[in-house]
Amino acid sequence: MKSTSLRESIFTRLAGIGIATPALLTVSLLFVYPFILSFAESFQLKDGGIGLANYIEAFTTYGGDMVYTIIICVISLSLLLLITVFIAGILRLYAFPVVEFLFKIPLFVPYVVVGHAMRVFLAPNGTLNAAIDAMTLWDVSQLPSIAYSSAGLIAALVWKNLGIALLILLGAFRSVNEEMLEAAQGLGANKLKVITQFLIPLSKGSFGVIAILTFTSMISSFSIPAMIGSGGGNHMIMIDLYHQIVYQQNPGLANALGVFSYIISLGAAIYYIRGLSKK
Numbered sequence: 001m002k003s004t005s006l007r008e009s010i011f012t013r014l015a016g017i018g019i020a021t022p023a024l025l026t027v028s029l030l031f032v033y034p035f036i037l038s039f040a041e042s043f044q045l046k047d048g049g050i051g052l053a054n055y056i057e058a059f060t061t062y063g064g065d066m067v068y069t070i071i072i073c074v075i076s077l078s079l080l081l082l083i084t085v086f087i088a089g090i091l092r093l094y095a096f097p098v099v100e101f102l103f104k105i106p107l108f109v110p111y112v113v114v115g116h117a118m119r120v121f122l123a124p125n126g127t128l129n130a131a132i133d134a135m136t137l138w139d140v141s142q143l144p145s146i147a148y149s150s151a152g153l154i155a156a157l158v159w160k161n162l163g164i165a166l167l168i169l170l171g172a173f174r175s176v177n178e179e180m181l182e183a184a185q186g187l188g189a190n191k192l193k194v195i196t197q198f199l200i201p202l203s204k205g206s207f208g209v210i211a212i213l214t215f216t217s218m219i220s221s222f223s224i225p226a227m228i229g230s231g232g233g234n235h236m237i238m239i240d241l242y243h244q245i246v247y248q249q250n251p252g253l254a255n256a257l258g259v260f261s262y263i264i265s266l267g268a269a270i271y272y273i274r275g276l277s278k279k
Contacts, residue, residue, distance in 0.1 A: 035262055042255035054256040066260060068234035072150060073218040076157040080214060081207065083158065084165040089195035091166075092173040093181075100170070107163035115227030118156040122147035122228075147228065153236070156224045161214040168210050172203035216265040237261055 043050050059066070091100050106114070121127045146152040176199055184194055225236035237257055244254040 035259075038255045038258050038262070042252060042259050044252045046250050046252060054250075054252045057253055058256040058260065062237065062240050062257065065234050065237055065240055069219065069237040069261075070264065072153060072157070072236065073215055076154045076161075076218055077211060077215050079154065080158045080161055080165055081210065084162065084169050084210070085195070085200065087162075088166055088169040088173050089191075089199060091170055092176075092199060093191055093194065100166075103166050104163045106160050107167065109160070111160065111221060111223035112227070114156055114160045115224040118152065118159070118224070119147050119227050122152045122155065153225060153228045156228050157218050157221065160221075160224065161217060165210045165214055168206050168213075169203065172206035173199045176202050212268055215268050219261050219265055 042054055043052070045051055045053055087103055090096070109117075146155070181194055181198060184198055189197065220238065221236065222238040222242060225239050226242070229235055229239060237260065241254045241257045241261075244250045244257065
C-alpha cells in the first residue's frame, strides 16, 4: 500500500511539473529573459562605460513623465471600471445582444487604428465637433480641442480597453446565480441595488483581473499616445523610450525607462497575487 501511495504521489508531482513547464518556459522566454537583458543593458552608458547615470538621468529628465504616465493610467482605469460596471450591469439584467457586440468591437481593433480613429473623431474639425455644430448646441470655434490632450488620451485608452474589461466582468456577472437575483428583486431590491449589493460584491476577483490586464496594457501603450498625446508638456513614458532609441540612439537610457515600466507593472501584478493568496 505504501509503495502504491508513493508511486501515486510521484506521478502526481511529475504530472504537475509537466503541466506547469510549458507555461513557465513561455514566461521565462518572453518576459523573464528579455527583462534580464534589458536590466543589464540599462547600466551601459552611451560612452561605453557602466554605471547608474542612466537611472539618474531617467528620473531627473523624465520623472515628470513617469508621474504623468501613472496618473493617466490610474484615471483611465478608474473610468474604465465605472463604465464597465454600468454597461455590464445593464447587459446582465437585460438582453441586448447587438449592444453587447458593439461594446466588444474594441477587442478586434489594433492600437494604431484606435489612435488614428480617435484623432479623427476628437480633432478640432473632427467628427465630434461636426456633430455638435450640426445640432447648433455650441459654437465649434469656442470648443476646446481634446484630440491632442490628456482628456483625448484617456478617452482613447478607455475605449480601447473597454472590450476586454466588459468581456471579463460580464462573464463574472452572468455566473452569479439567477435565483439569488430574482429573490433579491422579490424582496424589493431595485436594479441599482442588485448591481451594487449583489453583482459587484460577488465578482470582486474579476475587478483585479481587469485592473492588472488593462493597467499594464495602458502603461505599455505606444501607438495611442503617439497619435493622441500632446505635442508639448508631459508624455507617456513609451514616447520617451522611443525618442531615446530612435533619435538619441541611447539604448541604455531607453532600457532604464523600460525597467521602470516593468517594475510598475510587476508591482501591480504582485499586489493582485498577494490579494489572491490571502483568500
